[in-house]
Amino acid sequence: MSDRNIYMDHAATTPVRNEVIEAMLPYFNEKFGNPSSIYSIGRDSKKAIEESREKVSKAIGAEPREIFFTGSGTEADNWAIKGVAYANRKRGKHIITTSIEHHAVLHTCQYLESDGFEVTYLPVDADGLITAEQVRAAIRPDTILITIMFANNEIGTIQPIAEIGKVAKEAGVYFHTDAVQAMGNVHINVSEMNIDLLSMSSHKFYGPKGIGALYVKKGVKLTSFIHGGAQERGRRASTENVPAIVGFATALEIAVENMDQYNKKLLALRDRTIKEIEEKIPFIRLNGHREKRLPGNVNFSFEFIEGESLLLMLDLKGIAASSGSACTSGSLDPSHVLLAIGLPHEIAHGSLRLTFGEENTDADVDRLMEVLPAIVKRLREMSPLYEAMCKK
Amino acid sequence: MSDRNIYMDHAATTPVRNEVIEAMLPYFNEKFGNPSSIYSIGRDSKKAIEESREKVSKAIGAEPREIFFTGSGTEADNWAIKGVAYANRKRGKHIITTSIEHHAVLHTCQYLESDGFEVTYLPVDADGLITAEQVRAAIRPDTILITIMFANNEIGTIQPIAEIGKVAKEAGVYFHTDAVQAMGNVHINVSEMNIDLLSMSSHKFYGPKGIGALYVKKGVKLTSFIHGGAQERGRRASTENVPAIVGFATALEIAVENMDQYNKKLLALRDRTIKEIEEKIPFIRLNGHREKRLPGNVNFSFEFIEGESLLLMLDLKGIAASSGSACTSGSLDPSHVLLAIGLPHEIAHGSLRLTFGEENTDADVDRLMEVLPAIVKRLREMSPLYEAMCKK
Amino acid sequence: MYSEKVMDHFSNPRNVGEISDADGVGQVGNPKCGDIMKMYLKIEDNIIVDAKFKTFGCGAAVATSSMATELVKGKTVEEALKITNKAVAEALDGLPPVKMHCSNLAEEAIRSAIEDYQKKNGLIDETNACDTCCKRCEDIHHVIDTE
Amino acid sequence: MYSEKVMDHFSNPRNVGEISDADGVGQVGNPKCGDIMKMYLKIEDNIIVDAKFKTFGCGAAVATSSMATELVKGKTVEEALKITNKAVAEALDGLPPVKMHCSNLAEEAIRSAIEDYQKKNGLIDETNACDTCCKRCEDIHHVIDTE
């Protein structure tokens, strides 16, 4: 059985859907023209981009002209935050974010701190949640940006974005949300939710890697980040990545159309897995909010064991998953998210993230539950921490 | 005959080679894992990236650890210039470039000027050339960067990069070159040429769009541009675009292996076209240096006519080309490159760029020469400028 | 980018040429900006009986010139003066936003040719030939090539 | 990422467990850093006749623990003290650069267990149990997740 490969790391990246590859292929070598050209073959590319922009805008309730394609989710985050910061520098230098943002946001904020901006990192509760009230209380007269992720990539917690949007709107402060993990899993409407800027990344919903987008509400003051040619109406330079843009939009359209049905399936897998792990394995902790969480996200800490070893053992059984373990990243510090929800270091080191997707079935969970308890047991028997606990 | 499509705009972008698509495909949905993961499927991606990095480094005589993949040539230019500027700000604030750089360089320099840097834009001669002597004379004690393109995208002129590299080295100033147009057409060796940073873009040599690379010589002080995860050894964040990276490297390897043979073919097409246009059409001017030019580049100004009309007429005959005309870009000013080599506005407006590639044949040039003289004649007969000249 | 109608008028422009005994001739635009439109009108009993043009310019400039000459033919001078740039663009099923200035040029060329006619015939004495193109040259934000 | 040898020692670690009547026991590392190695040695006539370990840590930590116990067995105390982290890593056909600290831990665990033995037997009186891991925790540049 160990030769079957089971992928349970969809929050890291997803395979590209076959329909999406099909949609992309013509743009590699048939309709490959530069969209900025005026001849026919360039016009085909141009049209493909505009149709894609329309699809993406529809998915979040925006106007096509408010969508700008980027080279990744990270670039969208960098652009949104630096772009608002530098364009509004004269109005103020204060930014509000949370302590559990993705590094694309956190490191960008830290960079801005080194350039004279001030950043408030709001703490989260034990489930990883912040409240709109916390945001309101943090707003200062010189606050120019609130940037709070829609859903967390590690623990899956979904923030009260509409409430935060309301607070931001009332205060007249721009509101950016990193929706990289939420897109395709959560219903998003930028106008209802009062979102001014929103980052997306295609490879999280069965689209290609290396393509993202930033929604920028009409009127938002934003400096350019990548300077050069006049693409994307002069706001984001570089020859448009036509096949990837087409892939992005195709994948997003499919994801949004099938979202409810898809989520039902993910929720069933998720809740079953959580229940069985809680029943079968002692000394564990579910990380993230039990209900307000992404439908495909399971995140547990297993006391006394270390995450990378757990991953390797699972990999030997053909199961691909992820961990907040420091070891998987070459660092010695475990995930800042797990520390922010209050886990002690040694427990943060022993966490496992399973993120389900399209291809996963109940049989995959069967297999997981066949091997996971034994692996945890084996690693605990090897652990001096477990030994110490047992001797107490 | 007008239903045959002939593409003569390879400097704008190229189709992706079939072998390259083949090489990319497995990474979309089979080996799609996140290269930063530790499980098997992520390790496949990681390996593919490292092999690609090795191929790219070989193509320019660098070390693999000196190659960083980016989302485009434009991003590579932005990163190189802003990265050196901000990292070396304390040492000086002066940058040297030329007036014929691609906008990815020019607009980035202009952005830096708005942030307190000083930029010298060296003028070029009538052929678009600068000299190492000009560069030497422009160096000041506070010069931190020289950025000069390897070969120009419009007029094809190739700069004396090795000589400039020598001057930069002697002065102890970092030297960046935008080699987006040169890669795959010109032999490049970063150590022999004393290049410290070099930008590349894959879609110019039959690789995919949306992927570029920056060569950064070991030891060069450079701040990060896209902040986030620890990819590319912590220097360029975002989930690696594995299929595109593989495509980039595959395309570059093929291009470099076949360069000499390929160039021979391009040179023949180029020189024949230049000769025939000069023989058959009056009131014209070859733009760019006659010998020191990219092997596939032909650029002419046709007096009394406007470039966009010329392109549209060619397109109606199935020939895709490009122009320095302002109209093709939505601007009213013609190409800054054509103005920099001294063309009056009205002549700059009437220019045509033909850039040959792999699929072009002598039959394509036959067809071009069948239609171009008649189109030029027709447009001139429609032109009040021609009328005025004839009445003189 | 261009509508079919624009492409039709671009590839088969109506009324290209000169009228040697024109009653009014107007030229607008500036080679610096890449657009010049020269219009010739034959006017009999206040009615435009023939119109021809020569244009140096982009596809939209050629098509609007062609359409403008079509529109003025048969009209009285007063009617012709009422032709707006919008009307020319609409008759072509629209123009891309960046090309709207070309339809301005057409409107101006008509006015300029009529003014010439009126001047020659002592109908007005003040000239105000339009130089909008060159104002635009400086005004318009510099947008650039995108490859 | 890991060599076959590392994966072999990770998936089939040698000498896992405790020695109830160990002559020397050493524990190094810190749960905060995600690595703890506890080593048990049985020493007779200055020769290490048995070694066992328990490890909380990553794949490399488990594999180096396993290899370290293999390497010390049969050696004299002096020989065992000469085992360097490099030797452990080499015996495993190398470790990824970011994992080299794990081999430090193995070297330290051996030393610590031997020191315990020497202390218990009055062979030295000064202890300097290593706390390198925690120094590193603060020293090492914070590197982060990459998805």
Ligand SMILES: Cc1ncc(COP(=O)(O)O)c(C=O)c1O
């Ligand atoms: C929440 C979040 N933001 C941003 C990113 C960055 O996206 P990308 O890797 O496409 O740059 C990711 C995942 O990588 C993410 O999960």
Ligand SMILES: Cc1ncc(COP(=O)(O)O)c(C=O)c1O
């Ligand atoms: C000389 C030069 N530099 C930079 C670029 C930008 O490359 P990209 O479109 O891949 O961002 C181009 C072409 O687009 C170019 O020709």
